[in-house]
Amino acid sequence: MLFFILKRMAMGVGLVLLVLTLIFSALQLVPGDPAVLLLSTGDGGAPSPEAVEKLREQLGLNQPLLTQYFSFLSGVFTGDLGESFRTSQPVLEAIGARLPRTLMLVVFATVLSIVIGVAMGAIAARRGGWVDTLVTALSSIGVALPVFVFGAVLILLFSITLKWFPAGGYVDPSKDLLGSLASLTLPAISLAVGFAAQIARMTRSAVLEVQTQDWVRTAKSIGLAPFTVFRRHVLRNSLTPVVTVVGIGFGTLLGSTVLVERVFNYPGLSSLLVDGVTTRDYPVVQGVVIVIALLFIAINIVVDIVYGILDPRVRRA
Amino acid sequence: MPISQHLRRPESRTAHRWIGAVAFGAASILVLAGCGGSGGSGDSGSASQTLTFGLSAEPATPITGMQQGGAVNQLLTMVHRGLMTYDESGAVTPGLAESVDTTDPTSYVFTLRPDLTFHDDTPLTAENVKNSLDYYRDPANGSQLAAGLKDITDIATDGDTVTITLAQPNTAFLQYLALPFAAIVPDASLNADTPNWVGAGPFEMTDLEQGIGLTVEKSDNYYDADDVALDSIEVKFYPDGEARTNALLSGDVDMIEYVPWENFQRVSDAGLTVDAQQGPFQYVQFNVTDGPFAEPKVRQAVAYALNRENAVLAAFQSNGAPLNGIVIPEDDPAYDPAAADLWSYDPEKAKELLAEAGYPDGFSATLLSTSQYTFLQDNALSVQEDLRAIGIDVTLDAPDWSTRVSKGNAGEYDIAVSGDAGVVTDPSYLLNWVVDSRNFNVGWGYSNDTLRGLIEEGLRSSDDDAKRDIYAQVAELWAEEVPFASINTREQAYAYNDKVSGFETLPGFLVFYSSLNLAHASVE
Numbered sequence: 021m022l023f024f025i026l027k028r029m030a031m032g033v034g035l036v037l038l039v040l041t042l043i044f045s046a047l048q049l050v051p052g053d054p055a056v057l058l059l060s061t062g063d064g065g066a067p068s069p070e071a072v073e074k075l076r077e078q079l080g081l082n083q084p085l086l087t088q089y090f091s092f093l094s095g096v097f098t099g100d101l102g103e104s105f106r107t108s109q110p111v112l113e114a115i116g117a118r119l120p121r122t123l124m125l126v127v128f129a130t131v132l133s134i135v136i137g138v139a140m141g142a143i144a145a146r147r148g149g150w151v152d153t154l155v156t157a158l159s160s161i162g163v164a165l166p167v168f169v170f171g172a173v174l175i176l177l178f179s180i181t182l183k184w185f186p187a188g189g190y191v192d193p194s195k196d197l198l199g200s201l202a203s204l205t206l207p208a209i210s211l212a213v214g215f216a217a218q219i220a221r222m223t224r225s226a227v228l229e230v231q232t233q234d235w236v237r238t239a240k241s242i243g244l245a246p247f248t249v250f251r252r253h254v255l256r257n258s259l260t261p262v263v264t265v266v267g268i269g270f271g272t273l274l275g276s277t278v279l280v281e282r283v284f285n286y287p288g289l290s291s292l293l294v295d296g297v298t299t300r301d302y303p304v305v306q307g308v309v310i311v312i313a314l315l316f317i318a319i320n321i322v323v324d325i326v327y328g329i330l331d332p333r334v335r336r337a
Numbered sequence: 338m339p340i341s342q343h344l345r346r347p348e349s350r351t352a353h354r355w356i357g358a359v360a361f362g363a364a365s366i367l368v369l370a371g372c373g374g375s376g377g378s379g380d381s382g383s384a385s386q387t388l389t390f391g392l393s394a395e396p397a398t399p400i401t402g403m404q405q406g407g408a409v410n411q412l413l414t415m416v417h418r419g420l421m422t423y424d425e426s427g428a429v430t431p432g433l434a435e436s437v438d439t440t441d442p443t444s445y446v447f448t449l450r451p452d453l454t455f456h457d458d459t460p461l462t463a464e465n466v467k468n469s470l471d472y473y474r475d476p477a478n479g480s481q482l483a484a485g486l487k488d489i490t491d492i493a494t495d496g497d498t499v500t501i502t503l504a505q506p507n508t509a510f511l512q513y514l515a516l517p518f519a520a521i522v523p524d525a526s527l528n529a530d531t532p533n534w535v536g537a538g539p540f541e542m543t544d545l546e547q548g549i550g551l552t553v554e555k556s557d558n559y560y561d562a563d564d565v566a567l568d569s570i571e572v573k574f575y576p577d578g579e580a581r582t583n584a585l586l587s588g589d590v591d592m593i594e595y596v597p598w599e600n601f602q603r604v605s606d607a608g609l610t611v612d613a614q615q616g617p618f619q620y621v622q623f624n625v626t627d628g629p630f631a632e633p634k635v636r637q638a639v640a641y642a643l644n645r646e647n648a649v650l651a652a653f654q655s656n657g658a659p660l661n662g663i664v665i666p667e668d669d670p671a672y673d674p675a676a677a678d679l680w681s682y683d684p685e686k687a688k689e690l691l692a693e694a695g696y697p698d699g700f701s702a703t704l705l706s707t708s709q710y711t712f713l714q715d716n717a718l719s720v721q722e723d724l725r726a727i728g729i730d731v732t733l734d735a736p737d738w739s740t741r742v743s744k745g746n747a748g749e750y751d752i753a754v755s756g757d758a759g760v761v762t763d764p765s766y767l768l769n770w771v772v773d774s775r776n777f778n779v780g781w782g783y784s785n786d787t788l789r790g791l792i793e794e795g796l797r798s799s800d801d802d803a804k805r806d807i808y809a810q811v812a813e814l815w816a817e818e819v820p821f822a823s824i825n826t827r828e829q830a831y832a833y834n835d836k837v838s839g840f841e842t843l844p845g846f847l848v849f850y851s852s853l854n855l856a857h858a859s860v861e
Contacts, residue, residue, distance in 0.1 A: 052739025056746065056777075058397055059405060059481075067776075071403060071479030078529055106397040108532070109547050118548065172579075179587035187587035188580050189573060190549055285580040287548035295395060295576065298709070300739050 021328070028324050032317045039313040040096060040306075044089055047302050054105050054300040055081060079105055096310065102303035104296075111307035114292060119311065121190060122288035125280070126273050128204055129211035134266060137216040141223025142255055145231070155220060162217025167276055171210035171283040178206060188285035207284040211276055215269050222265050226258035233257075267323070271316065385568040386860050388837065391581045391593035395548060395574040399533040401526050402473050402480030402518060404760070407849050410517045411594060414852040415553050415570065416456070417520030417536035418560075420447050420466065420499075421511050423853055427762075427843040429511045433461065433521055433537060433560065434499075442506035442799050447499045454558040455523050456541040463494035465521055470501070472527045473519060479529070485513035485761070506797045508804070509763035516760065517850055539565045539856040550574055559856075566839070566859035585609065585832055591860060592833035592840070594852070598653040598712065604832045612841065613830035616848040617758035618660055619648070619716050620821040622770075624751050624781040629702070634694035636819035639752070640680040642687035642727045643720060649825045652715035657827040663815060664826065665764045666845050670801035671808035679816035687727045699728025705750035709738040716824055717754040745777025756827070758846040764808060765796040766846075770820045783820055836861040 055075040059067035076082045080091075095102055101111035144155035179187035185206050193200035230236065231254055239249045278290040289308060296304035394408035404410075422432035431437055434447040453461035472478055474486035488510065491502040503510065513519060526533050534542045539561065540553035550573035555565050573590060575581035578597035584590045586607055596604060596611060605611045621639055623630040630636060645659030662679035665672050691699065702724075706717035714735050721731045734750065735741075744750060757778055759766025771792065773784035788811060795807040829848040833840065840858040842851040 050740070051736075051743040053743060053746075056742055057739050059403060067404065068476065068479065068481065068483065069776075070476045070483070071481065074477075074479035074529060075403075107395075107547055108398050114547060175583050175587070179589075180583060183587060186589050187583040188575075189584070189589060282577055283580065285575050285577060285584070287574075291576075292548065298737060298739065 024328055025325055028321050032321050035317050036310075036314065040093060040310065041089075043306050043309045044092055047300075047305060048085065050300070052300045053081075054302060055079060057300050058105060092306065101307035101310070104304050105301045106299055106304075111303045114304065115289065115307055115311055118287060118289045118292050121286070122274070122277055122281070122290060124193075125204060125207055125211065125277060125286065125288060126270065128208040129215065129273055130266065130270060132208055132212040133215040133219055133269070134262075136212070137219025138223050138255075138259070138262065140216070141220040142227055142250075142258075144220065145224045145227035146250060152224075155224065159217035159220045162213045163221075165213060166279075167210050167214065168279045168283050170213055171207070171280060174206045174210055175283070188283070190287050203286075207280045207286055210283070211273060211280045214276070215273060218269065219262060219265060222262050223258060226261050227254055230254045230258045271319070274312075274315075386566055387569045387571055388567050388592060388855070388858065388860050389571045389573065389590040390855075391575045391584050391590040392550075392572050393578070393581060393593075393595035394576050400529050401522055401531070401533040402478060402482060403529075404481035404518060407595065410849055411852045412542075412551075412553075412572070413517035413520065413533075413536075414850055415538060415540040415855060416534060416542055417517060417522070417538040419514050419516065419519045419521060421515035423515050423843060423847055423850060425841060425843075425854055425857060427845070427847045429515050432515065433466075437511070443503040445501045445503075445510070447501070449497045449499070450560045451497070453537060453560060455537050456535050456556055456558060457523065458558070459523060461521060461537050463497060463499050465524060466499045467492045467494050468524050468527060469521045480518075481760070482513060482516070482519055485509065485516075506799050508796055508799060509761050509765055512761040512763055517853075540567075540570060543569075548574070561856065565856050567855065570855060582832075585834070588834070591837050592831060594831050596830040596832045598656045598827070601654065601656050601828075601830065609832055609834050610837075611830050611832045613656065613828035614842045614844050614848040614851075615658055615826045616829040616846055617756055618664055618826045619652070619713070619754065619756045619824040621720060621824065622753045622755055622778075622780040622821050623783065623819075624748055624753075626748065626782040628751060629694070629696055629700050630751060632694045633818055634690050635696065636822065637680070637817075638687040638690035638694065638727065639724065639729075640819050640822035641683045641690065642723045642729075643680075643822060643824055644682050644723050645825050646682070647723075648716050648719035651719050652712045653825070653827050656830075657825045660823040660825050662823060663764070663767060663812065664759070664823075664845075665808065666762045669762065669764060670804045671764050671795060673805060673809060673812070676808060676812040676815075679812060680822070684723075684727055691727060691729075696728070699730065701730040701732065702751035704731045704733050705741060705744055705753040706733065706735045706755075707738050707741040708735040709741075710756070712827065713754055713756055716756075720752075720754055720824070742777045745781075746775070748775070748781040750781070754824070758849065760846075762846050763796070764811075765792050767811070767815075768792050780820055785814075785818060785820065788814055788818065788820070 055072045056067060058075060059071055080088065099112070103110050104114060140155050140159070144152045175187050178185045186203050189203055191199040191203045236249060236253050239253045277288060278294060280286065281288045281291040282294065292304060293308040296308060392408050392411060396408040396412055397405050399405065399409050399413060418432045420432055420434045421429050424430040433449060433453055435450045436448050438446040440446070449463060449466070455461055470486065470489070470492055473480045473482040474489050476483040488503040488505055488507045489501055490504045493500045520536050520538070522533060523535055525531060526535060537558065539556060539559045541556040542551060543554045544552040550571065552569055552571050554569040555567060556562065559565065573584070575584055575593070578595070578600070581593045582597060582600040582604060585593045585604065601611050601613070621643070623636055625631045645661065649655060649657040649659055660677065661681060662677040665676050691697065704717055704721060706713050708714050717733055717735065721733055724731045736744070745753060755778060768789065770779055771783070771785045771788040773782060775781065791807055791811050791814070795804050795811070798804045798807060831842055831851060837858060837860055840854050842848050843854070
């Protein structure tokens, strides 16, 4: 077992190195000089060559590529991801501030999705008839609806018309907990809608399948009340595949934050990445990608190990 | 039945828990809904005057002297002041200087206001003025002002006065001194490593939260502090135009800059003020190194082929105006309506010109623009249609802005669609397009010494009639040569709710410096 874990970890380290090299090369291949971009915007005023040269020198962009690559690598392994070209803020600090915000959003959205999805799926399967049709229709819409469209509708309704929630932005929960939750609600709902729909479908079909199992018939035959049978024997057993979906969905949700953070002007990790890419802020892009890669690799290692513990056959593979 | 008893008890407990969780969820959503609404109105009711301002980008850290785009300039106008500044109507007026004496067109004597102090409480002296300007005029420092201040030969200080000597007269000189990035700053800020936040302007930067926003508070050190009504401005960053508009409409902020054109109507329909000025212009630039566009007649053909009304409608929902020539502000001595009317929409004439140039059947070409600024892409689409109509088959290349800049800087296009504005309003801003400076904003490889000489002569000319004559010649040559073919001007707008009063945008290119007027604004 120990060997299995070590093997998985070693593969993880190899993957991280690969990701680091890929992201460094990709940024070199993309056109656009960070120094020029820092000094120019959409409405005119091209920078002077002197200004560009000076900035390139200051940012270390005039160094040979190989030097830049190795100083980047050694930086990563000593825990120094450099400083943002635009704001001079240490990248690690920027990520430290923004990662929790995005995780907060994703966790909030996941909880919402599970609560709403499981409830809807269970009700649809149990009631059947028009309720089932309605839930199935709603979940089809939910899966198909682009998050930015739904987000825009929520803003129009709840921010601009009713003025119940802010149209966007971020409030630090340590300063104003309720304000923070209020600013999280709409983005979390728009993030959750697709995922909730998916969970609802999964729950519905799982429940329908489990309902026909022998043990359910047995439970009914010993005279348990129908709701008891449902809750105790059907729903609980139906949730296993749902848990798997949630595990996979978490990663997808993390990816969906790119659009949600844009629509709601939410200063999370995704918006840091998007702004970094558009301004060719190399250290920021590299840093965020590394963190996301590490996150995914770590999740995969954990999943592999858990499978290994649950099923000895995996260890031997 | 003991089995069912055993099963039933824990189950009813969990059922309660389940219902409780749902109830809690519903209740908390209701509570959140309530506090979201009250939170917004509670903030604005306080006694001190705080304006919340939605900025169109997360600004880069300001570097002294560098031109870093609109968002940084907005902030510089709050925290900084130069020797000169712009008044509420856009006229150049003394800023940190109390008065300016011009004994002859090449020497300026500035007398500083008494007891000037920077935000860090250190005194602002004539020496600081000299050091700042010496820093700005040295091209080695990469300052964007180096070209504007290149005529300075000497800066001398004596007590509270600063005397600047120019090599030759320069009618735009004072305009350059009024720019937000020409501010007088402490000597410690005169390098590229110190963030350029400390100034002598009306507001002082007190809090910066990367990615979220920043706060500036009224500075008691500002020379005109008694007239500043706002106690603080809370700046929030909204890179997305739609999110920025939503923030204004929902009351999250009181004021925004850079209103997206498609939202002008929506904002004014909601009862808010859209305060717009016709400012920057869009144009077609040419790669003249070889191929058809090296031939002036082909460039003329393009200028006649453009349906500018269409472009204004497509890109700006009519919040702009067709431009058939070059922009010269009406209050400038060089102003002549004829300069703004060099070409018209005349596809037949365009075809004739193409035939004369030896391309009766047209040709194909690439057109570079960007998808990141949709108004530039929409203008490009309009240009593409117009050129197709005269036989030029145009392939559109619309990458993100970074790639567009890098392709522009490498000359990788036949024609391109751009937007720009003069840094100052003096028509000498046109100099940019007649030198072979090889950057993304200028026609690749174009230079014209005659035009350049004329514009520089205009800059030296303090005689109004002479300046007008010079620019008449510039316009005539421009029509012939077509260094760029203009498409339209666009309205650039700030929008605010009715709590805000006393704010007005500045005319023309100066619209980007309108935040100077926040020093005169107040909120209810």
